[in-house]
Amino acid sequence: MLRSEEGYLLAVRRMTEPESVFGQLKNNRGFRRFLLRGIEKVTLEVGWLSLAHNLLKQAANDQKQRAAILQ
Incomplete structure (x- = not known):
């Protein structure tokens, strides 16, 4: 799978x-x-750092979606 183009793209993305x-x-x-x-x-x-990072990321995405809906 890693030798296919799809596998290569997944490996590059993971890196x-x-x-x-x-x-x-x-x-x-x-x-x-x-x-x-x-x-x-x-x-x-x-774990706490990861949780905080993910919550902040989700809040930013939610805010962008709300702003897009209001426009």
Whole structure:
């Protein structure tokens, strides 16, 4: 599957997507280091960061949709 054009496009997409999220967390949200120590606590902290990122992204999409409906 990876040798097909579709597989290649999926592989390329997987390689680039996480970079933008980490860049936004570091640059836009000011996340530089974990506040907690230990794998369980760090996993929890990553979960909270991911949740916040996804909620903010969803709120921005909802706002764009509302603005488009009103116009």
